[in-house]
Amino acid sequence: MKLDKFFQSLLLTSAVVVVMNTPAKGKEVQEDVQSKFSSQRIGKSALDETVAVTDKKFTSSKSLKLTPSTKKYRLFKSQIASSLQRAKSDKSKNIRQLSEIELPATSAQMLVQSPTPTNSPNPEQGIGDQQVIPITGVKANPTDKGVEVILETALGEQLQVTNRSTGNNFIVDVSGGQLRLPNGDAFTFRSEKPLAGITEITVTNIDAKTVRVTVVGDAQLPTVELFDDNAGLVFGINSTATATQPSQQPQTPEAQKPASETPQEEPAAQQDEPIELVVTGEQDGYRVPNTTTGTRTDTPLRDIPQSIQVVPQQVLRDQQVTRLDDALRNVPGVTQDFNSGPYATYRIRGFEALNNNLLRNGQVDAGAGESVELSSVERVEVLKGPASVLFGLGNPGGSINIVTKRPLSEPFYAIDATVGSYSYYRGAVDLSGPLNDSKTVLYRLNTAYRNSGSFIDFYNSENLSISPVISVGISETTNLIIEGDYIETRDSGFTPFVPIIGSVLPNPNGKIPRNRNVGEPTDEINTTLTRLGYQLEHKFDDNWSLRNAFAFNFRASSDKRTLPLRLDPDNLTLLNRSYREFDFESTSYNLSTNVVGNFSTGSIQHQLLFGIDLNSYENRVPKFTSTSAAQIDIFNPVYGQPRGTLSPEISNTTVTNSLGIYLQDQITLIDSLKVLLGARFDTFDQTSEDFSSNTETSQSDSALSPRFGIVYQPIPAISLYASYISSFTPANGVFLFGGSLDNSFEPERGRQYEVGVKADLSDRLSATLAFYDLTRTNVLVDDPDPNRSGFQIQTGEQKSQGIELNIAGEILPGWNIYAGYAYTDARITEDGTLDVGSQLPNTPYHSFNLWTAYEIQQGELQGLGAGLGLFFVGDRAGDLGNTYEIPSYVRTDAAIFYNRDRFRVALNFRNLFDVEYFENGSSATRVNYGQPFTVQGTVSWQF
Numbered sequence: 001m002k003l004d005k006f007f008q009s010l011l012l013t014s015a016v017v018v019v020m021n022t023p024a025k026g027k028e029v030q031e032d033v034q035s036k037f038s039s040q041r042i043g044k045s046a047l048d049e050t051v052a053v054t055d056k057k058f059t060s061s062k063s064l065k066l067t068p069s070t071k072k073y074r075l076f077k078s079q080i081a082s083s084l085q086r087a088k089s090d091k092s093k094n095i096r097q098l099s100e101i102e103l104p105a106t107s108a109q110m111l112v113q114s115p116t117p118t119n120s121p122n123p124e125q126g127i128g129d130q131q132v133i134p135i136t137g138v139k140a141n142p143t144d145k146g147v148e149v150i151l152e153t154a155l156g157e158q159l160q161v162t163n164r165s166t167g168n169n170f171i172v173d174v175s176g177g178q179l180r181l182p183n184g185d186a187f188t189f190r191s192e193k194p195l196a197g198i199t200e201i202t203v204t205n206i207d208a209k210t211v212r213v214t215v216v217g218d219a220q221l222p223t224v225e226l227f228d229d230n231a232g233l234v235f236g237i238n239s240t241a242t243a244t245q246p247s248q249q250p251q252t253p254e255a256q257k258p259a260s261e262t263p264q265e266e267p268a269a270q271q272d273e274p275i276e277l278v279v280t281g282e283q284d285g286y287r288v289p290n291t292t293t294g295t296r297t298d299t300p301l302r303d304i305p306q307s308i309q310v311v312p313q314q315v316l317r318d319q320q321v322t323r324l325d326d327a328l329r330n331v332p333g334v335t336q337d338f339n340s341g342p343y344a345t346y347r348i349r350g351f352e353a354l355n356n357n358l359l360r361n362g363q364v365d366a367g368a369g370e371s372v373e374l375s376s377v378e379r380v381e382v383l384k385g386p387a388s389v390l391f392g393l394g395n396p397g398g399s400i401n402i403v404t405k406r407p408l409s410e411p412f413y414a415i416d417a418t419v420g421s422y423s424y425y426r427g428a429v430d431l432s433g434p435l436n437d438s439k440t441v442l443y444r445l446n447t448a449y450r451n452s453g454s455f456i457d458f459y460n461s462e463n464l465s466i467s468p469v470i471s472v473g474i475s476e477t478t479n480l481i482i483e484g485d486y487i488e489t490r491d492s493g494f495t496p497f498v499p500i501i502g503s504v505l506p507n508p509n510g511k512i513p514r515n516r517n518v519g520e521p522t523d524e525i526n527t528t529l530t531r532l533g534y535q536l537e538h539k540f541d542d543n544w545s546l547r548n549a550f551a552f553n554f555r556a557s558s559d560k561r562t563l564p565l566r567l568d569p570d571n572l573t574l575l576n577r578s579y580r581e582f583d584f585e586s587t588s589y590n591l592s593t594n595v596v597g598n599f600s601t602g603s604i605q606h607q608l609l610f611g612i613d614l615n616s617y618e619n620r621v622p623k624f625t626s627t628s629a630a631q632i633d634i635f636n637p638v639y640g641q642p643r644g645t646l647s648p649e650i651s652n653t654t655v656t657n658s659l660g661i662y663l664q665d666q667i668t669l670i671d672s673l674k675v676l677l678g679a680r681f682d683t684f685d686q687t688s689e690d691f692s693s694n695t696e697t698s699q700s701d702s703a704l705s706p707r708f709g710i711v712y713q714p715i716p717a718i719s720l721y722a723s724y725i726s727s728f729t730p731a732n733g734v735f736l737f738g739g740s741l742d743n744s745f746e747p748e749r750g751r752q753y754e755v756g757v758k759a760d761l762s763d764r765l766s767a768t769l770a771f772y773d774l775t776r777t778n779v780l781v782d783d784p785d786p787n788r789s790g791f792q793i794q795t796g797e798q799k800s801q802g803i804e805l806n807i808a809g810e811i812l813p814g815w816n817i818y819a820g821y822a823y824t825d826a827r828i829t830e831d832g833t834l835d836v837g838s839q840l841p842n843t844p845y846h847s848f849n850l851w852t853a854y855e856i857q858q859g860e861l862q863g864l865g866a867g868l869g870l871f872f873v874g875d876r877a878g879d880l881g882n883t884y885e886i887p888s889y890v891r892t893d894a895a896i897f898y899n900r901d902r903f904r905v906a907l908n909f910r911n912l913f914d915v916e917y918f919e920n921g922s923s924a925t926r927v928n929y930g931q932p933f934t935v936q937g938t939v940s941w942q943f
Contacts, residue, residue, distance in 0.1 A: 132209055133158055134180040135232065138189035143236065146195045149203065151211070151233040153177065159233065161226065168199075168217035170224050174233065177211045179203065180298065186290035192813075192857060198222055198237060200813065204763055205289050207716050208300050209671075212763065286816040287766055287809035288312050292362055293381045293401045295666060295676070296390050296609055297596055302758045303666075305676055305709025305721035307384040307770040309806050315818050316380075318853050318867050318895060320418070320908040320938055322373060322426065322450070327380045328400070329871055330849055332804050332820030334382060336920050337842050339496060339928055343527070349384060349774055350800040350826025350843040351397030351750075355617070356729065357387075359401040361535070363551050363590050364391055364615060373487065375428045376446035376467035378405045384804065385752045385774060386727035389680045389707040392613055392660040396727040396750025396776050397800070404483070407442035407471040408432040413943050420936030423453040440473035455514065455932050458493030458521040477539040485531040495519025497926040499567050499575060500884050502634060504918060504927055507572050512634050514916060514929040518575055519562040520629075520639055527557040533590075543598040553588040562629050566925045573636075577629040579643050585620040605668040613660040624650040651691040656730065658684035664707075672714065676723070678707035684730050701747050703728035719758040726751045727776075745794045750776040765809030765817075774800045775829075781880050796830035798840060814857045814865070819850040828880075838882045842920045844874035855899065863900045869893035878921030886927065889917030902942040910934045 139150040151174065153159070160175040179187055189203040199216040206212045215222045215237055225236035294304040301308055309331045321327045325344050328334045337352060338345045346353045358365050374380075381403060386396040411433035418426040428448035435441040450463045469483040495517055502512040533551035540546070559582040568574040594611025625648070630641035662680035669675060683702035689695070709723035727750035756770035779795045806820040824847070826840040848870070855865030871891045878884045892913055897906035914933040921927050 133177045135177045138203055140191055146238040149235045150231055153232040156232045165221055168221055170215040170222045172213040174211040176209055179205050179211055285314050285810055286818050287764055291381055293383050302719040303674055303711055305711050305723040307756060307768055307804060309382045311380040313378055320936060330818055331382045332806060332822035333824060335842050338922055347842055348398030350824055350840045351395050353397055353400055354395055356394035357399045359399055361404055363549055363592060373448050373463050373465040375448035376404050378403045385754060386725045386750050388705040388727035389662060389678045392682055393658055393729050395729055396774060405444055407444040407469055409434060409439050409442060416938060416940045418936055418938040421934040422455060426450040442471040444469040456496060457515050457517040460492050462490045464488045479537050481535045483533060487529040489527045491525040493521045493523055494525060495523060496928045497564050497922055500927055501567050504884055504886060509572050518564045518632060523561045525559050530554045545596050548593045551590045555586045557584050564926050573633050574631045575634050576631055578626055579629040580626040583623045587618045589616045607666040609664040611662050615658045617656045620653045622651055654688040656686045674711040676709035680705045682728055686730060717760040722755045724753055746778040748776060748778045767807040770804045772802060793833060795834060799829045800826035814855045817852045822847045839877040841877045841879050844876040846874040848872040864898050867895035879924040883924055886918050886921050889915055891915055904940040906938045908936045
């Protein structure tokens with residue numbers, strides 16, 4: 001039964017039940033209906049009644065409109081009018097005896113506490129054939145009885161309500177809806193200890209079409225009333241100190257009752273002390289149910305036939321993560337491949353994630369690796385396997401999508417201050433709110449400054465980032481977001497590399513200390529990064545929308561550095577070195593336009609995505625020059641020795657232009673069976689110019705990349721999936737320090753088969769298990785010949801096979817977990833130069849990550865919490881030639897924190913037991929030491 005019809009029947013029948021046990025006429029019915037409405041505050045006076053609430057405290061981490069406000073009830077206006085009109089029209093008809101009437105629920109409270117009708121909805125109107133109705137916000141307003149939770153939607157009458165109770169848990173499932181902010185992000189609502197007798201209230205998506213409202217009673221089943229309002233569905237939750245359960249038996253008129261049965265006047269609600277509400281709107285804590293990375297549409301993770309891991313804001317906060325590499329430490333199958341001060345590269349499933357694999361808000365971002373400061377980042381998403389069908393030219397290992405913070409509709413101000421080991425100082429400011437009274441123009445500004453030393457001698461770094469965002473609601477159907485970034489970094493005295501002999505491999509003269517700097521204190525890298533872009537979305541109707549986005553990215557760096565080469569073979573203390581002065585600039589333009597439409601063909605539902613991407617990348621080397629540097633004794637270094645004469649300058653430019661056209665259809669055959677079909681056509685041309693030799697080379701190619709996936713859900717909590725995906729990547733802008741360019745390489749191809757299981761272990765805990773087989777051909781790698789440093793060769797075939805397990809969410813209230821395991825067998829399978837069977841570098845067979853945190857939920861110590869992390873990385877090859885092996889390690893991290901209202905203080909410990917380990921192998925001759933024991937203290941305040 002639809003809600004509006006159910007409400008009409010409810011109201012009419014409730015009036016009949018009040019005082020009738022004899023036949024009555026329509027006039028009497030009308031009078032009693034009016035009387036009943038007055039008692040329920042639904043009559044005319046109640047409709048105009050304002051409930052004032054003062055002195056209430058709220059906290060919010062999301063734009064969920066959680067401010068206390070007055071409210072005018074407009075409950076069932078249309079249903080009241082239609083019920084009275086029907087009563088008048090039936091004035092001449094007799095109404096049946098009360099005993100002949102089948103009684104429905106007798107109040108709004110009884111509507112949700114009575115059993116749900118079992119008859120199926122009309123197939124033509126059933127929820128399976130309707131589009132999902134967005135619930136765009138959740139309000140929590142105190143009332144004189146307790147608190148009301150409002151699910152904000154303009155189409156509440158199309159939703160279906162099913163209720164059940166388990167112990168002290170009152171559960172309502174709202175079918176046909178989905179919690180979704182106006183910007184498309186999914187969210188959940190949670191309030192802990194909102195009032196006497198209520199432990200917790202949560203509102204969450206349990207699948208793509210069902211929202212679950214759970215009210216947990218402290219000692220008994222809570223009293224919940226359901227109302228309909230112009231703003232949406234309203235759940236009235238009463239405090240056990242004031243709530244009374246209405247009788248479910250037919251009532252007897254007071255004139256026929258014995259004196260002893262005359263009801264006493266109901267006591268007024270207690271108003272001795274104001275209710276203190278602590279309401280949090282969060283992106284599901286450690287668990288994020290939806291993402292756009294896997295399909296470019298807002299889709300539940302359980303419906304995507306590919307493994308995706310999301311590192312959410314709460315994990316970043318609990319670990320006090322400010323760098324991308326620390327965030328990715330939480331993702332199984334991802335390892336750091338190279339670290340050079342402000343820039344780092346990564347491997348996913350054994351293969352490099354380079355420029356085209358780095359995304360920002362779903363757009364290719366060649367400078368994303370420069371995002372060492374995450375103050376403006378909401379979460380980090382990692383899509384495992386090829387993403388060429390969605391994002392174009394990229395390596396097949398996976399893609400990293402950095403999702404930034406968006407403006408909030410309510411004022412929000414926060415400051416962070418951090419101090420730590422090795423002279424670490426950092427301050428961050430986060431400001432957001434509306435710029436006009438109608439809240440159609442919103443802003444957000446994140447800025448951070450960091451100045452820190454290092455465990456490496458002479459190394460000091462600075463970072464300044466400024467990230468403004470403006471959101472403009474042009475109309476109810478059109479929204480424009482304009483955003484920018486400015487990042488400036490300076491790394492002085494930076495040379496994190498040490499020779500493998502004396503670190504990984506034994507040296508008869510001893511072990512190189514991890515604080516040793518084998519470069520020069522005068523070495524310096526300066527980098528600036530500027531981003532500017534917009535995202536425009538227009539909704540034609542509830543089913544069709546247009547999205548257009550543009551991004552401009554400019555990066556400039558100046559690198560003056562002394563690089564270690566190899567130890568002198570006759571003396572294991574002297575290190576040969578080179579010096580270079582290297583300027584680099586890159587400019588990228590990305591324009592993306594797509595149309596998303598929802599429609600049905602018979603009983604089959606479709607979500608169609610059609611789009612076009614235009615990209616242009618230009619990499620410039622205005623100046624490159626080098627010379628030999630004086631040898632240095634790694635055990636007794638003497639700095640500042642004279643260098644040789646710089647070589648003639650080299651200058652070159654590489655420009656790559658690409659066009660991609662893609663089509664995707666997410667098909668729901670039945671609720672338990674979904675199919676994903678996609679294809680993309682890419683074409684590119686690339687031109688390279690060497691200005692020092694006046695030579696020019698060019699290449700072009702095109703390819704079609706298909707994608708197929710299927711998801712079967714035998715029960716709502718389990719998704720079984722399988723997929724096939726391919727990729728296409730050009731040899732993008734290879735410049736060689738030796739002074740020559742080579743663009744004769746073939747484009748790289750990739751393909752992946754993957755099967756897996758995704759499971760919702762509870763409403764707030766989920767897991768993913770994936771098995772994959774990934775192959776890439778025509779692979780560009782660094783030449784293993786030490787005499788050809790900086791050159792590249794193209795190998796035959798590489799293969800990665802493995803298993804990945806990830807679990808994230810809340811085990812018990814206040815106890816969260818984020819953990820993963822990866823088995824990765826990545827090796828060379830065909831090659832004319834390198835040995836077949838060689839393990840790919842910086843890719844361990846086994847890796848494991850665990851982070852768990854608990855926060856005390858009540859009592860005098862409420863808000864006090866602790867976290868513990870374990871990060872295991874197994875043995876791995878240090879270079880492509882497998883000339884040495886990097887040993888395994890286990891790193892232990894920990895945290896102690898205290899949250900109270902808008903105040904937070906935390907202590908984070910990294911490498912708690914000061915384990916000596918190596919982060920990665922940077923070449924055949926050098927490695928990077930990992931971070932020793934450090935401690936950081938952070939104070940945060942929201943106001």
